[in-house]
Amino acid sequence: MRILVLGGTAFLSAEIARQAVAAGHDVTCFARGTSANPPDGATWVRGERTLGAAAYAQVAHGWDAVVDVSRDPVQARDALEALGAVTEHWTFVSSCSVYADHSLPGADESAALLESLPEGQAGSPETYGESKSAIEHMTLGLVGEKAHIVRSGLIGGPGDGTDRYGYWPARFAANTGTVLVPDIPAAATQIIDVRDLASWILRSAERRLVGTYNALGDVVRFGDYITESRRIAGALEDEVVLPSEDWLVAQGVDYWAGPDSLPLWLPPGHDGFQARSNRAARDAGMTLRPWQETLSATLEDERMRGLDRERKAGLSRGTEQRLVALWREMQR
Structure with missing residues (x-):
């Protein structure tokens, strides 16, 4: 498959790119690369997402799969508008922080969500859940028939930069x-192991799996x-x-x-x-x-x-x- 990873230099997105290369896929990473380079074997297209939809001109052609881990609704919409029509399968890595209520153990994907961040408002650390909720909404609205929404929980394993699980x-x-x-x-x-999460995202793209799922550890x-x-x-x-x-x-x-x-x-x-x-x-x-x-x-x-x-x-x-x-x- 021809896979475009929007990112590919940090933790989860880098692991997705790494596993996709190892599986023999043609992988391109669209990233600034200010903190790290994409994995060996991936094509690196340097890009700055803050420049808007025009930033994707170099990669605005046919893809079997796109993976986006964005937390900024403005940047996510730009990518969807620039690439959605030329992509067969779209994975958005969301978060269980989109849920409005965290008090009930065992809740599934049908639980109520936070209200989305208003259209056109950039995300911030303080509005992380609302930002992810907004991106889910626009992803389903623009490429819903080919969208895989992955609501991850806490991700752990080698390379975790948050220092929590370790x-x-x-x-x-x-x-x-x-x-x-x-x-x-x-x-x-x-906690879900970053390697297991990346593997499932990749295999789901290969199968063209669509829908919304909690991607969590036991x-x-x-x-x-x-x-x-x-x-x-x-x-x-x-x-x-x-x-x-x-x-x-x-x-x-x-x-x-x-x-x-x-x-x-x-x-x-x-x-x-x-x-x-x-x-x-x-x-x-x-x-x-x-x-x-x-x-x-x-x-x-x-x-x-x-x-x-x-x-x-x-x-x-x-x-x-x-x-x-x-x-x-x-x-x-």
């Missing part, structure tokens, strides 16, 4: 003897994830300090992601955020490797990148030590 195995692997963990053993985690209890992180890191003898959620909030620790956060810990009302149904995608051919394999590969990648590097998510070592001391003092 925080815990890397933290235990640092061998400091004490690790602060939120006391939420029964909470749900739901649910794993946070306690099981922590236990396995300790095991593969060789840290089963380390002390685990388990402060309450209320105490962590009172100390200014953030949920989920970002500096001074505890990754994968969610605020109240988000019981379904990492516990949505992936049955439809499973029935449509999505396959998942064991989550323990993803975790091991993630730790290997973390070791290569440096266990003590500055991270985008998680507690700094100094902050963690301060919190451990405070919690112990309170327990006396």
Whole structure:
């Protein structure tokens, strides 16, 4: 197949391009390339999506499949208008952040969505869900009969730049003897390996699969994830300090992601955020490797990148030590 990846230089889009090349497809990546180059074997067309529909002049010819991971509705519409008519199959990688309610575990693709960002308004980090919702709406409106909408959840595995899924195995692997963990053993985690997601997107394009699907991993209890992180890191003898959620909030620790956060810990009302149904995608051919394999590969990648590097998510070592001391003092 002749495949155009709008991107192809970062994490998921790069993995899609890499797997497509390995499968023998003719792959073109349309990207600026400011942070990385496309995978070897792919044709690189340098392009700047902020220039509008005219930016696609070099690639505005027949494609068997286009894959777009955009989060900006303006740029997504430009691509759809420039390439939709000359493409046989269109994949848009959306997000489960499009859903309006994250409280109900097991919800499927029929759940209500956030209101779309107004027409012509550019996306921002603060309007991520609304932006993805808007792109879904315009994709279905412009190329709906050939559209595959992929609502991904948290993506993990080697190369993850968000530092969320890898925080815990890397933290235990640092061998400091004490690790602060939120006391939420029964909470749900739901991560899909980037390699599995890319594989399903590619195989779906080969099959011309259309429709909207939650592309998610299976649910794993946070306690099981922590236990396995300790095991593969060789840290089963380390002390685990388990402060309450209320105490962590009172100390200014953030949920989920970002500096001074505890990754994968969610605020109240988000019981379904990492516990949505992936049955439809499973029935449509999505396959998942064991989550323990993803975790091991993630730790290997973390070791290569440096266990003590500055991270985008998680507690700094100094902050963690301060919190451990405070919690112990309170327990006396």
